[in-house]
Amino acid sequence: MERRAFYRNPVLPWLLIGPQLLLVLVFFYWPTSQALYWAFTLEQPWGGGNSWVWLDNFIAIFRDREYWATVARSAFYAICTTGLSMAVALFLACFVDRSLKGTKLFQSVYVWPYAIAAPAAGVAFRFIFAPQSGIIGSINQIWPGIWDPSTNGVHALAMVIICHAWLGIGYNFIFFLAALQMIPRSITEAGAMDGARPVRRMFDLQLPLIAPTVFFLLIMNLISSFTDSFGLIDTMTEGGPVGSTEVMVYKIYFDGFKGLDYSGAAAQSIVLMFLVIALTFVQFKWVEKRVHYN
Amino acid sequence: MAAISFSGVKKRYQKNDVIHGVDVEIEAGEFVVILGPSGCGKSTLLRMIAGLEEISEGTIAIDGKVVNELEPRERGCAMVFQNYALYPHMSVRQNIGYALKVAGMPKAEREAKVLKVAKSVSLEPYLDRKPGELSGGQRQRVAMARAMVREPKVFLFDEPFSNLDAKLRVAMRAEVRNLHRSLGVTSVFVTHDQTEAMTLADRLIVMNSGFVEQVGKPSEVYHHPASLFVADFIGSPAMNLVRGFFGEDGYFRHGKGGMVNLPGLAKAHLSREVSIGIRPELVRRVDAGHKDAIAAVVDYTEELGASRLVYARADGSPIIAVDSGTDALGTGMPVHFALSESDIHVFDHSNGRRVDHNGRPVRATDTVSA
């Protein structure tokens, strides 16, 4: 980011950047350091401040089998939503990229899910997948009990995953299409001249060329699956039945705000933070590598 | 109109000097061109006048007033940028009038001025267009109009024609020259194009890697280059430069046993390694029987129409001559040249400076009565 033309002024830049710095300090750095503090301390009952307990909180959650189940569930959830959403979006983007007549119309509709609030989609999908409702319900009439997310944990998890994946279609589609359209026409044409058919070209030319976008979306989707699932789960299943849709964010909320176990919730937050930072870091490294090769 | 004077001006980036001390006086009303290869510091020097770069050491004065600490707007300079730097979202009218608006000039007065300037560069029909809707030449005119409207004390041009095609460049050159003739404003023009420099300049400042190599009128710089660099850089084809040394016997020895009899020059340059230089058009073709004929072998020739360039080799040293003969000269054929001592420049190899025929080094700012 080397610029040659700068302004120099002892006061003005601070006035300009001050408000943002202040907000970031109060609402980002303070809470994050606070989370660290809580994670290593335990609140005394009946007040009396926090006592330093080193890694006890972490040991406690790591010893908790239920916590590991939540982590595993979150990972499964993240992988499924990411894979499903990206696959659908890529499929659509590839066809839209052919830019046939009328494609613009399809293209604009595919973006819509981006605008929808997770809880709103959650409510809609809850109705669609309700065992007694007029949609899935018809199947239940033929084979009674074949589908019931309110009692069957697997069904419930599948329902939430489908909804989350649907919500991500718009975002992923935008990026895939932009990446595909960046590929020079001449490359596809050269491939066609070499006798490669569309599907072949897709795997041999387009996919490798959009690999950076694929990777970027992979990380963004994983992060979003780990962090953005609260609204969906709270409106669709509230973590149930019997905890079968309880993912990390939901457990943090539940332990922290319902169970009032701030230290436990803080330790869990730290773990989640590390997970997200690790993913971001992988992303960073990748970008760096790409820059080198360019 | 304003005079500009540089004294000991240096520019330093992270401890590296990129300009090593410039001492030059530019007179009021003069058109000065700073010429040099890319990266020689010519733009930096210009931008220091403008106030866009800090001056690390030394002073720049405009009209006797040191401007080191002044903001660009306080210096009375206007600048035409290489890529024009027009405000893309403003119309031509707004672009030209922006500086006046910032200065708080009332609207009516501003409009009148903009109109007048626009007329003078034939931009009137385009006043309400955006820069994106103009051709390269028109954008160039807007950039000039923007500089003119402020009636500055100094015009600064930073390679303003480098984005234009050859034909337009020639036309714009004439326009700038006319502009200067009619307004008489002190102008500093930066370019790496020597034809542009030679045709525009009252005086040239030739720069190379942060040093001023020579300051002088175009003809002085051409005929009396102050350094090896200038000799080589100015002129196309370049000056013939042959490395060697003078002997007591009055011969200049070069290449693989080459000897040229230059008794008038030898005395003053005995003790150093030198290069001698002569312009191709001053190399005369002579008969084999001529007294001091230098025998050479033709490499190839280039037809120029009125004359031709003969590329030849004498005892291993290349030599180029402008020849008006019409006889056939093919590769490998023998050819003979003669040189006049008064046309020859001698350069000291230890510092690249020219040494006059009395053996004294020539300084960058020395003027030569041509």
Added chain:
Amino acid sequence: MIERSPVFNIFTYAAMTLGLLVVLVPFWIVIVAGSQSLQEVSRVPIVLWPSSHLWENIQAAWARADLGPKMINSLIVASGVTFGKIVLASISAFAIVFFDFRARMVCFWMIFITLMLPLEVRIVPTYAIAANALLPFQVVLDTLGITGLVQTLSSVRIGLEWNLLNSYTGLILPLVATATGTFLYRQFFMTIPDELIEASKMDGASPVRFFFDVLLPLSRTNMLALATIMFVSSWNQYLWPLLITTDRTNYGTVVMQLKALIPTQNGTPDWNVTMAGALIIMLPPLLIVALMQRWFVRGLITRDK
């Protein structure tokens, strides 16, 4: 385009139509169910065609979830976040890109690291700060001994307190305090050529003047994109409003009300009212995205990449 064969074209259209179905079916079901009566919506299998009760269902949902005031709250929060973000992002990016000051890179990193951790991840401590946003300053004063000093000198105890619970400020500020917009503006500002700044310096314009006369007009597209992204994301916030508003009647947002619209386990399964409510709640951001598509798509790509 290569392979103009009609068969492949038909296949392409078929695939795109399939995609259209995947994307639109949920919307369609919301509209269908939202327009049916209780009997119609409870029928198995359901008739997948809209009926005539949409307006009355909307009225019922509007009354049940108290959507009037909630809509206004949502609008205030979304506009507040959007406006605050644009102002803060543009000026802080301006400082970072165009000013040379000692702590520039430190500030840059301090702000951009916040991109790494979404609000949801640090929800518990952020909630705690909302109870007293001035707590960090109090702690600083206490540690430096200033509180004690002032107390002994003037017998006034400094007690900084600013409770953000149940307030628009509390709903808005934490959402403004991220680097998304700053990053978008920075990326855009970096593309402004140096010569433009220099030209404006030569024209005598001050930095502030340059900001208003050149940068802002040039970044209009950028601003529209950011506005769309921010409006949509803040309208759709769920977890944060849920925590910070205990007084739902006065400070609740529409998205929080969705849960209240879901039929209870043993209540009447009037999904038609639920769907009508969901429809009007999802409509404002959907409209904005549909209208602003051209701009926001470009913004989204520059922001995240």
